[in-house]
Amino acid sequence: METANNFLRIKDVSTAFKINGQYYDAISHINLEVHHDEILAIVGESGCGKSTLATTIMGLHDPSETHITGEIDFEDTDLLQLDDAGYNRFRGAKIGMIFQDPLSALNPLKRIEDQISEVMTYHTSLSKAAKHDRVLELLNQVGIVNPQRTARQYPHELSGGMRQRVIIAIAIACKPDLIIADEPTTALDVTIQAQILDVLRDIQRENHAGIILITHDLGVVAETADQVAVMYAGQIVEKGSAKQIFDTPEHPYTRSLLRSMPQLDNQQDDLYVIKGNVPSLQKMPTKGDRFAPRIPWVPASAHEADPQMHEVVPGHWVRCTCYQTFQFPDEGGVTV
Ligand SMILES: Nc1ncnc2c1ncn2[C@@H]1O[C@H](COP(=O)(O)OP(=O)(O)OP(=O)(O)O)[C@@H](O)[C@H]1O
Numbered sequence: 001m002e003t004a005n006n007f008l009r010i011k012d013v014s015t016a017f018k019i020n021g022q023y024y025d026a027i028s029h030i031n032l033e034v035h036h037d038e039i040l041a042i043v044g045e046s047g048c049g050k051s052t053l054a055t056t057i058m059g060l061h062d063p064s065e066t067h068i069t070g071e072i073d074f075e076d077t078d079l080l081q082l083d084d085a086g087y088n089r090f091r092g093a094k095i096g097m098i099f100q101d102p103l104s105a106l107n108p109l110k111r112i113e114d115q116i117s118e119v120m121t122y123h124t125s126l127s128k129a130a131k132h133d134r135v136l137e138l139l140n141q142v143g144i145v146n147p148q149r150t151a152r153q154y155p156h157e158l159s160g161g162m163r164q165r166v167i168i169a170i171a172i173a174c175k176p177d178l179i180i181a182d183e184p185t186t187a188l189d190v191t192i193q194a195q196i197l198d199v200l201r202d203i204q205r206e207n208h209a210g211i212i213l214i215t216h217d218l219g220v221v222a223e224t225a226d227q228v229a230v231m232y233a234g235q236i237v238e239k240g241s242a243k244q245i246f247d248t249p250e251h252p253y254t255r256s257l258l259r260s261m262p263q264l265d266n267q268q269d270d271l272y273v274i275k276g277n278v279p280s281l282q283k284m285p286t287k288g289d290r291f292a293p294r295i296p297w298v299p300a301s302a303h304e305a306d307p308q309m310h311e312v313v314p315g316h317w318v319r320c321t322c323y324q325t326f327q328f329p330d331e332g333g334v335t336v
Contacts, residue, residue: 008034008057008178008210013070013080015049015056017281023067024281026052027234030070031309034178034210039200041213041225041242043257047278049234050214054182057212058097059087075177093123096171098164100183105167106155112139112166113151119173138169141206142199161192168199175207182214197224218261222246230254233279233290236309240316250312250323252298253291259328272328289320297329298322 010032016023027049034040042050055061057072059079072079079090091097099105107115116138117131126134132151139147142165155163164184171179181200185193201224204211213224221228221242229239230253238251249255259272276294279285285293289303307320 007036007075008032009071009073010053010057011071011073013053013056013068013072015052015061016067018065018067019282025234025284026281027056027231030236032229032236032239034212035227036177036208036210037204038226039204039211039213039224040227040229041215041221042229042231043215043218043221044231045216045257045274045278047280048231050216050231051182052234053231054097054180054212054214057180058091058095059084089123092119092176093174094176094178096174096176096179098167098171098179098181098184100186106163108155110154111151112153112155112158116151116166116170116173119170123174134173135169138173139166141172141203142166142169143195144169160188161195164188164192164196165199168196168203172203172207172209175209177209179203179209179211180214181211183216184213185220186215186217193220194223200224218257230257233284234281235290235319236317237291237319238317244313244316248316250316250318251291251320252295252322252326255326255328256295289322292322295326298326302326 010030013027013030014025015027016025030053032040042053044050056068057079059082061068068080070080074090075094079087113132113135116135120126120131120134135151136147139150144150144162144165150158150162158166184200185196188196197220200211203209215221225242227239228242228245229236230245230251231237232253238245238249238254245254249258256272256274260274262271274294279290284290287305289307292298292303302322302325304320309317309319310321311317
């Protein structure tokens, strides 16, 4: 639904990679909106296309190896029409990106201050002194205890959690409207993870940014997201508010993901395991529900031939009508 503050609209976007001379879709017909003051989580197993979606929005694909269709409207510009120079005006300024591995995203040979200043030198006309002040302000904002000291240090002198805070400082240096965070806490231990998620939340509130948070971890989603899109095999299979997705999940894939999530009151060996794998791009089913092979007890007649998104209640969308009858085997779902 279109509202006044949806500043990012992804319309019917597909990205195909060239493999052995042929193009295969890694993401297919994605429709999503992101609003100011909102964290949209994109969740799904490894290989579902989450990172491809992020790098498509960021314009990070080589056009000779990739075929992208659709529209990505960001504040009145279709990002997919931009050339490299055009994209460079957005990346780092209006769109910030936080990657999973902070060490490879930082230059080992440069002090932290220089790395944070660099993005401001490129996108702003701030004086050296103003940039220095802003670096300290940013380090403070991301929860670095001694900004003066950290500003002078090199990446290898910092812990993983501090490096990730520095990456976030770089991403927000120019107060971007949109932040894309791809598995920002995966490499960190649980306590630090929670701190980094708090930092992201604070930033979203202070800067009124919209955040796309990509993760395979439903625990992270539950703690942070306002809206959730569940991806499977390159498609969105369910989207809605975090409350809708956690309280009334509908698509068999979402329900399987939630069942496989460790709970405090759940013994580890009770955990549900989703059998099978996400299909590779070359083996992607072209007809029927892509998740069907992993729920073989559901009769083929329960699936739509060409599964569409259905709005079950306002704002809550589910792909394929199979959700209407789906049950796990221990709930009475019958093997066929
Ligand atoms: N440059 C590429 N060329 C060919 N195939 C690719 C390329 N990048 C990704 N893929 C394939 O596209 C599919 C989606 O990958 P993607 O990395 O977007 O998934 P993901 O959900 O982000 O998984 P992960 O969490 O492991 O990164 C996978 O099958 C992957 O092998």
